[in-house]
Every structure is written in structure tokens, then in C-alpha cells.
Amino acid sequence: MPVVPALLAGLVQAAGFFWDSLFGLIFGFLISAIVQVLLTPESMERYLGPNLRGVLYGIGFGIISSACSYGAAAAARGFYRSGADVRAVLAFLISSTNMNVAILILFWSLLGWRFAFAEFFGGVVIIAIVVTGFSLVFSKDRLRAPAALAGENEDDGCCRHQGDASPVHRRLGDARTWRAIADTALADVRMLRTEILIGYLIAGYAAALIPPGWLSAALHAVGGVPVVGYVLLLIVGVLIAVATFVCSMGNVPIARYLANAGIPLGANTSFIYGDLLILPLVAIYRKSFPPAITWAFVGLFFAGALIAGAIMERVVGSGAGIAAMGSMAINDRFTLISNVVGIVAAACVAIVARRASFTPT
Numbered sequence: 450m451p452v453v454p455a456l457l458a459g460l461v462q463a464a465g466f467f468w469d470s471l472f473g474l475i476f477g478f479l480i481s482a483i484v485q486v487l488l489t490p491e492s493m494e495r496y497l498g499p500n501l502r503g504v505l506y507g508i509g510f511g512i513i514s515s516a517c518s519y520g521a522a523a524a525a526r527g528f529y530r531s532g533a534d535v536r537a538v539l540a541f542l543i544s545s546t547n548m549n550v551a552i553l554i555l556f557w558s559l560l561g562w563r564f565a566f567a568e569f570f571g572g573v574v575i576i577a578i579v580v581t582g583f584s585l586v587f588s589k590d591r592l593r594a595p596a597a598l599a600g601e602n603e604d605d606g607c608c609r610h611q612g613d614a615s616p617v618h619r620r621l622g623d624a625r626t627w628r629a630i631a632d633t634a635l636a637d638v639r640m641l642r643t644e645i646l647i648g649y650l651i652a653g654y655a656a657a658l659i660p661p662g663w664l665s666a667a668l669h670a671v672g673g674v675p676v677v678g679y680v681l682l683l684i685v686g687v688l689i690a691v692a693t694f695v696c697s698m699g700n701v702p703i704a705r706y707l708a709n710a711g712i713p714l715g716a717n718t719s720f721i722y723g724d725l726l727i728l729p730l731v732a733i734y735r736k737s738f739p740p741a742i743t744w745a746f747v748g749l750f751f752a753g754a755l756i757a758g759a760i761m762e763r764v765v766g767s768g769a770g771i772a773a774m775g776s777m778a779i780n781d782r783f784t785l786i787s788n789v790v791g792i793v794a795a796a797c798v799a800i801v802a803r804r805a806s807f808t809p810t
Contacts, residue, residue, distance in 0.1 A: 455657065462656040470519070472787035473518075474517050474523075476794070477517055479794065480527070482630045498533075505540075507528075507537035514545050514549070518724050522730055522734070526737035531594075536583050544572055547572030548572040551787065556568050564717075571758065571761045575753035582749040587742075595739075628805035645729065668686065669712075684719075689723070690726065719755055
């Protein structure tokens with residue numbers, strides 16, 4: 450492929466991936482900012498505390514929030530630095546990209562109920578493995594953000610409402626609160642923009658320059674290795690996700706392609722799960738969590754993705770006809786509507802925040 454067309458093709462693909470996940474980015478950063486401004490460490494202890502209820506709250510928040518890996522990582526960072534238990538935070542991170550309502554609707558519509566089932570309950574398996582691993586490896590004190598990290602948001606000029614005991618709904622009616630939310634969201638975007646930009650560009654160029662048949666041929670060849678072929682297939686599924694740098698929403702058309710190519714459901718779902726291990730996201734984790742927490746999560750999640758893929762294939766099955774293909778137009782309509790809602794929400798926050806700038810204190 451000539452150089453100039455290749456450069457343009459990569460940029461077009463990167464822009465497409467950005468558009469597909471824009472709503473997730475917007476709501477991810479907004480959720481993170483709202484948490485950092487409104488919720489105290491005591492509130493995070495109540496909702497995302499060091500117990501099973503905290504993990505269940507994290508799962509629930511993920512199911513109804515961002516379906517974009519980058520937006521979810523930004524929100525998880527805000528939760529952790531606001532005092533949440535890291536197990537609940539990671540449960541949120543995993544559920545927001547694997548169990549989220551939006552992505553489940555897309556998988557059901559484009560690949561059928563079996564893939565949606567595997568996506569959801571595979572996420573449950575991974576969360577169980579990660580949470581159990583962290584409970585066994587780390588003491589309770591190490592599962593909370595150090596005081597220095599938890600206090601960062603109070604010292605960064607983003608006007609957390611310290612000492613304000615008024616109800617959350619009342620503070621949300623104050624334009625100054627939305628100014629603080631906007632400032633916090635912009636600060637997070639500035640901090641993480643390099644990792645996000647690199648992620649989209651690499652994903653775009655990988656999609657534009659790697660021949661479509663390569664993924665299918667590589668996975669079929671690996672699966673044909675005697676004795677250990679299936680295990681290697683699961684591992685390569687995750688590694689391909691890491692190499693392609695595609696986030697959750699961008700994985701839907703790739704998973705559809707792999708299903709059409711006859712890739713077993715276990716390897717396909719392990720590929721889908723692996724989007725949380727792409728290198729730009731790992732770089733974000735390193736900025737958000739202590740090193741031991743980051744690398745423990747990477748290791749446990751990798752193992753969990755393999756185990757979940759194998760279990761889901763055993764439960765759901767695999768082979769010809771396992772995927773029920775729907776129209777990709779559904780994906781396009783859903784993305785357009787979601788992005789319009791996200792852009793309007795961001796514009797409303799910006800307008801209210803700007804009003805607060807001209808309001809005497």
C-alpha cells in the first residue's frame with residue numbers, strides 16, 4: 450500500500466474508532482468528575498467499600514455507565530482516588546466494558562444471545578477471579594488509595610466541596626458545582642490524552658494495514674497445534690486484543706468477523722475481554738494505581754480472561770451457526786444516538802460551568 454493512502458486509511462480508521470466510543474469517553478470522564486467533586490471518602494466507603502456489597506455496587510455502576518475502556522479507566526481512577534476499595538473499583542472497570550447494557554445490546558443484535566450471554570457472565574467470572582486474587586494477595590490497608598492520592602483532588606484547585614453537608618441533589622443545583630465538575634473532567638482529559646490518542650492511532654493503523662484474513666488464519670493455525678492448541682488459542686486471542694489496541698465498542702465488528710471466520714467462541718470472547726489489557730490502558734493504570742496494584746490486576750485479569758473464555762464455550766457451545774448475525778446498521782444508529790446524547794450532555798455542563806464563571810461568589 451502506498452505511503453500516503455496508508456496514512457490516510459489509518460487516520461480514517463482511528464477517527465471511526467473514536468466516533469464509535471465517543472459517548473463512552475464523555476460519560477466516563479463526566480462520571481469520574483462528578484464522583485471526585487461530590488463524593489467524600491466516607492461516601493465511597495459506603496458504596497464501594499471493602500466488602501461484597503462494595504463489589505456488587507461496583508458491578509452495578511459499571512452495568513449502567515460507560516462502555517468505553519478509556520472512559521471506564523478514567524472513572525475508575527476517580528473512584529479509587531476518592532477512597533473506594535480497589536476491588537470494587539476493578540469490578541466497576543470490568544463490568545463497564547463487559548457487562549454494560551449498551552455493549553450487551555450490540556452483541557445481542559449483531560452476534561446473537563449466546564455472545565451476549567458469554568460477554569456478561571464471562572465478566573462475572575473475571576471479576577470473581579480478580580477480587581479473590583486481590584483479597585488473598587493484599588492486606589486491607591493496601592486495597593485503599595494512600596492518603597496522599599486520595600487528597601490530590603482536594604489540592605488541585607477543582608474545588609471539591611469540603612465540609613459541605615448539604616444533600617447531593619442540592620449541590621447539583623449550584624452552578625459552581627458544575628464548574629468544579631467541568632474543571633475536574635478537563636484536568637483528567639489533559640492528563641490521559643496522550644495515552645488515549647496513541648491508543649486510537651495504533652488501533653486505526655492496525656485495522657487499516659493488517660489484512661483482515663490474518664487474524665482468522667493465525668488463530669486457526671494456533672488452534673491446530675496438537676494437545677495445547679486450545680489453550681494457546683485462548684492466549685493468542687487475548688494477545689491479539691492487546692496488539693490491536695481496540696477498545697470495547699470497536700471490538701464488536703471484529704468479533705463479528707471472527708465468528709464468521711469460524712473462530713471458537715472461547716477464543717473470540719477471550720479476545721473481547723482482552724481490551725482492558727491494551728498498552729495505553731496499562732499506562733493509565735500506572736498513573737492511577739500503585740505499581741503492585743497495577744501489575745496484580747494485569748496478571749489476574751489475563752488469567753481470568755482465559756478461564757472465562759473456556760468456561761463460556763463449555764456452557765454456551767461453539768461451532769457453525771453459534772452466531773446470529775444482525776445488521777451493522779444497528780450499531781451505526783445506536784452510536785449516532787448515543788454520541789448526540791453525550792455531546793449535548795457535555796455542552797450543557799460547559800454552558801452551566803461558564804455561567805458560574807460570571808456569577809459572583
